[in-house]
Amino acid sequence: xxxxxxxxxxxxxxxxxxxxxxxxxxxxxxxxxxxxxxxxxxxxxxxxxxxxxxxxxxxxxxxxxxxxxxxxxxxxxxxxxxxxxxxxxxxxxxxxxxxxxxxxxxxxxxxxxxxxxxxxxxxxxxxxxxxxxxxxxxxxxxx
Amino acid sequence: xxxxxxxxxxxxxxxxxxxxxxxxxxxxxxxxxxxxxxxxxxxxxxxxxxxxxxxxxxxxxxxxxxxxxxxxxxxxxxxxxxxxxxxxxxxxxxxxxxxxxxxxxxxxxxxxxxxxxxxxxxxxxxxxxxxxxxxxxx
Numbered sequence: 001x002x003x004x005x006x007x008x009x010x011x012x013x014x015x016x017x018x019x020x021x022x023x024x025x026x027x028x029x030x031x032x033x034x035x036x037x038x039x040x041x042x043x044x045x046x047x048x049x050x051x052x053x054x055x056x057x058x059x060x061x062x063x064x065x066x067x068x069x070x071x072x073x074x075x076x077x078x079x080x081x082x083x084x085x086x087x088x089x090x091x092x093x094x095x096x097x098x099x100x101x102x103x104x105x106x107x108x109x110x111x112x113x114x115x116x117x118x119x120x121x122x123x124x125x126x127x128x129x130x131x132x133x134x135x136x137x138x139x140x141x142x143x
Numbered sequence: 144x145x146x147x148x149x150x151x152x153x154x155x156x157x158x159x160x161x162x163x164x165x166x167x168x169x170x171x172x173x174x175x176x177x178x179x180x181x182x183x184x185x186x187x188x189x190x191x192x193x194x195x196x197x198x199x200x201x202x203x204x205x206x207x208x209x210x211x212x213x214x215x216x217x218x219x220x221x222x223x224x225x226x227x228x229x230x231x232x233x234x235x236x237x238x239x240x241x242x243x244x245x246x247x248x249x250x251x252x253x254x255x256x257x258x259x260x261x262x263x264x265x266x267x268x269x270x271x272x273x274x275x276x277x278x279x280x281x
Contacts, residue, residue, distance in 0.1 A: 043194025
């Protein structure tokens with residue numbers, strides 16, 4: 001028999017064991033931190049491709065287009081632009097930056113010999129892009 | 144007859160086991176999905192360059208290994224087989240070569256001979272939208 005008119009007061013104490021959850025969260029955190037450190041960022045170099053180098057007559061300006069060749073010289077491969085041979089990307093960049101804006105709008109050509117290291121081909125395309133050439137065309141150089 | 148109030152102390156406990164199950168299930172799911180999406184990209188040493196643009200989805204990824212092997216979708220292919228794959232990709236793209244995005248991933252340690260072969264093949268099929276994959280230096 002209930003004599004009191006007041007409702008029973010239930011004192012509810014909620015206990016949430018957080019230990020397991022924290023374990024899981026930290027495990028995931030560590031996992032993603034470790035895997036993120038191993039993932040290498042991949043990007044792209046946009047490049048047109050062509051088998052034969054376009055002639056100067058096809059260019060929009062009267063200027064000779066920039067043609068960077070990767071050729072063997074003295075037992076190693078070098079960048080060759082006209083008569084100049086360059087061994088480093090910095091040297092190549094310095095020369096390419098001297099081209100007038102109209103020539104840069106025409107784009108550049110990178111002619112790559114079969115035996116040339118591919119890293120040099122990618123470096124030449126990157127350097128031409130950095131120098132401000134809008135379109136860089138990869139041209140296989142077959143002897 | 145009960146005259147005094149009975150104060151009940153209810154202790155509510157949350158069962159963490161299903162939650163941990165779900166979290167691990169999600170973890171395994173995402174790990175598997177990541178593996179599947181990376182099947183087209185071989186583990187090769189790409190040229191160390193800053194690149195021009197971020198990765199975009201491509202219809203075809205052609206991997207050129209250090210030794211000159213061509214790998215597409217995890218399979219080593221010959222040049223005639225590559226031509227067949229390119230033709231199939233072109234057909235799926237509605238026959239318009241400008242709709243086909245190709246990513247060329249070549250090993251920086253290798254020579255350009257195979258890359259030149261691939262470029263000539265792509266050029267014959269008028270596929271000019273080719274991007275060269277590079278790896279951003281740390």
